[in-house]
Amino acid sequence: MEDPMSALPRPALTGPTRVLNDALHDLHHRAGWPSLRALAKETGVSHTTVSKTFSQPALPSWGTLELLVEAMEGDTTLFHQLWLAASTPTDGGAPAPAPRIAGRHAELEAVRRHLETGTGLLLVTGEAGIGKTTLVDAAAAASTPFVAVGACLPLSVEVPLLPIADLLRAIHEHDRELITSALASCPAFVTTSLARLVPELEDVSDPSGHEDPWTRQRLYSAVGLALLSLGGTGRIAFVLEDLHWADGATLDLIETLLVRRPPLPAVLTWRRDDPDVPESSRQWHRRLRRSGEVSVLALGPLTRAETAEQLRLLGHSDEAAMDGIFDRTLGHPFFTEQLATQDSHAPALLDDVLDARLDGLDQDAWRVVRALGVADRSLAPEDLAASTGLDGEALTGTLHALRDRLLIDVDPARGSAQLRHPLLAHAVRRRLVPGEAADQHERLATVLGAAVHARAAEIASHWKGAGDRERELEWRLRAATGSALAFDWAQEAEHWCRALDLWPSDDTLVGDPPMTRAHAYLAAIDALDESLQWHRAAELSEVTEGMLAGLDAATRAEVVRRAAKYRSDRDGLTVGMTLIEQALDLYRGLPPSSGLVHAISHKRWLLMSLGDYRQAHDLAREGAAAATQLGDARSARYALSTLAWHEGADGHLDQATALLARGRDLVPEGADPPGDVRQCVMLTDLHLLNGGTVDDVERAGRWGLGIAEAWGIDNNLALILRANLATAHLRAGDVRGASALLGVESHEPPDPDRWPVHSVRAELEAVSGETALAVARIESLLPDIVADGEVDLEEVSALAHVHFLNGTSEVVLDRLLRDLDAVVDTAPARVVASALVAATRAAAESAGRNDPSRVTVRDLYARSQLARNKDPDVSPWRRSADAELARGDQADTADQWMAAARGWDRLHRPHDAAYCWWRAAQAALRHGQGTLAARLLKKAAADAGEHVPLSRAIAETARTGR
Secondary structure (H helix, E strand, O other): OOOOOOOOOOOOOOHHHHHHHHHHHHHHHHOOOOOHHHHHHHHOOOHHHHHHHHHOOOOOOHHHHHHHHHHOOOOHHHHHHHHHHHHOEOOOOOEOOOOOOOOOHHHHHHHHHHHHHOOOEEEEEEOOOOOHHHHHHHHHHHOOOEEEEEEOOOOOOOOOOHHHHHHHHHHHHHOHHHHHHHHHOOOHHHHHHHOOOOHHHOOOOOOOOOOOOOHHHHHHHHHHHHHHHHHOOOOEEEEEEOHHHOOHHHHHHHHHHHHHOOOOOEEEEEEOOOOOOOHHHHHHHHHHHHOOOEEEEEOOOOOHHHHHHHHHHOOOOOHHHHHHHHHHHOOOHHHHHHHHHOOOOOOHHHHHHHHHHHOOOOHHHHHHHHHHHHHOOOEOHHHHHHHHOOOHHHHHHHHHHHHHOOOEEEEOOOOEEEEOOHHHHHHHHHHOOOOHHHHHHHHHHHHHHOOOOOOHHHHHHHHHHHOOHHHHHHHHHHHHHHHHHOOOHHHHHHHHHHHHHHOOOOOOOEOOOOEOHHHHHHHHHHHHHHOOOHHHHHHHHHHHHOOHHHOOHHHHHHHHHHHHHHHHHHHOHHHHHHHHHHHHHHHOOOOOOHHHHHHHHHHHHHHHHHOOHHHHHHHHHHHHHHHHHHOOHHHHHHHHHHHHHHHHHOOOHHHHHHHHHHHHHHOOOOOOHHHHHHHHHHHHHHHHHOOOOHHHHHHHHHHHHHHHHHHOOOOHHHHHHHHHHHHHHHHOOOHHHHHHHHOOOOOOOOOHHHHHHHHHHHHHHHHOOOHHHHHHHHHHHHHHHOOOOOOOHHHHHHHHHHHHHHOOOHHHHHHHHHHHHHHOOOOOHHHHHHHHHHHHHHHHHOOOOOOHHHHHHHHHHHHOOHHHOOOOOOHHHHHHHHHHHHHHOOOOOHHHHHHHHHHHHHOOOHHHHHHHHHHHHHHHHHOOOHHHHHHHHHHHHHHHOOOHHHHHHHHHHHHHOO
């Protein structure tokens, strides 16, 4: 593809202004590069102003910037923070850095707005470490007026009015002239009284230090009058932090000022649920909250996303580690910071904080706390009584005491109690002495295991803690079965793997119903495979191969069938074919089974991968017959949906949908969620192959995606379904809609176990202009997902598309020709169409009129069914291939490309149409048809939409005439 046009120019900037400008250009990119005139029309400002906002070094007004961000569907809160940082000068004249905090965007804006334009008191509350000071400090840093701060301290001896003195001293140090002017407008006693707090305010204060009964009243009046005078300037706001530690005089003064309603905006912070706060201060806090003059902003924990943001600000980028930290801290910012900034499992400072909460517990309290800590969840009173040995009255009194110490939460609705935070449970477990933990685990396993609906995984974990391997194995098998019924394959796999570690010997039957160790291995392999842990599944499969000699024929067939699957990928398709033939020989000597149906289907897949689609179709029919004979509804549905795919790939869509409907009717609604997902995969596949619109694919697949989300199904089929839906949106020109469906972002590294969504993500990256990133992603996937000797036309077509947009088509041409040669004689036209067009395009891009690849690709095209297929949904592919072949000979015409473009328009594929309109324009220009070319380029630009490389290439042709 020709060089694209340049993006909007970026001014030479530094610091926060550069950050703001870069963020605006990135948003413009993500929005699909809307034109300046389009943005001007959307925002109601001139296109010149829009251009200056992007390209000039001067800081834009917030009003203009806000309109642009909204027009491009950006985050106005984030951009307002960036704009504030860029517009706030530092002492050196350079913009101040943006205050960065995790989440709390609305709260930050509320506090900043109050400091700038509010009056009266805003009370920010929350438990210790929840982020009150961080929030207020960030708001103060982003505010226009000077914010004076006074802090209360937990001193051993009270210092009256200490935070008020700090506040006044801060104002005096910031702007002596301002405070002097403000005090000059007040009665004389004001300065004299305030000098008792801040001697700097008067050169000579009352040397006698004499106090009379009215001294405090005069001081309160003096502070009130001073603040009233300062408030009139509009240049001052103040913050008083940690008022739960304030002395009585400070609290009285604030309450007195509240009555006078000073115009000076004030923000106060208060620690909630602190047992060390005196009762008099608690009463003051209750009175303050009841006042109609006080607004309250209560802070809670951060969300999972906000915690991830906090961790990124602290320098962490590991998503899995982020989830682990959130699960332990539940979004508590202080706990998160401590875990994130220390190397140890539990940082010393955090240990000290938590240990202090547990110090001084009596024996009964420790029994309850220990049971809750080892259980690591809430417990009902009867379970607590049985696992602690405490009777009713003793337990009730202990629960009251623990709640008063803020160590437990009680849920009256559920009738249960739990420790207030998971890290408290960790602190409890850390205090256990040898033997104490095992005893408590055994008590809990016995008590909780007796419940009617006992949680098998939990009971197994407690028996593990108690050191009882036999009972743990019993409950592990129950847990694995329960996880399988819930389609939680990742947990199922872990239970099976642990059960295998516990198994007493190879020939021992365990469980109810009894099962062998070999069957446990098979179950573990399947669970690992479904949970996208392919390499672990392959390792276990290799282990089971070593057990074949001692197995019966049915079990050997199951083992060999799985070996065929994993060794096909590891050792090549030839090895896989040999093994699957062995498995089929075993199955055919046994009664019909679902294993036979799946073995036939795997051989069918191997034949397709080797290029023999006709025999694969025959095997799909054999599989359907075997499933019907078996009489198992799910196996029959599986086989019918497989046969339906082949019928649809041959163009018989009505027959295919009838087969799918027949299979669906065999299983009661809701009885087979994974089968529902698979059916949607097949149906969306067929619509994509048969020219279906995005609405067709949505109708076919959206219900299956809903089922996957409702059941938590996250297997390979669910990923393929997401990829199919995203592909439909991408074909329809909806790049952002496609991206939203994938569930994987550009910043996430390639993951071969999740290849379907990463493959489409690579195409989206390429279409969005990140072509080098796209190439790197898809090239890193292929070695793990395409076996030696395997032909995967869908993946090689995606690879060719990405390389073409990157300008490196020649890299993939040989692979395209090799794979097409293997399949083109038997594969349906719809299956080979994309790869054939990619090959003709890559050949046209190659240098030299006599390049042998052009001869090869012409031969492949002539051998294919595509060259002879006249179906309307195949026609655009055929016309595109014809035009590309002509382009390779420099003989293409505008009419050829226009015919292809109209075909793509009929299929509602604007990017493909835009490409053809563009090529038509180039052909017209070569033939001196400038007017036609201009009209075609306009159509191409309109259809290109969010396709960045294509939009750039179209603009370049418009600019250069080439």
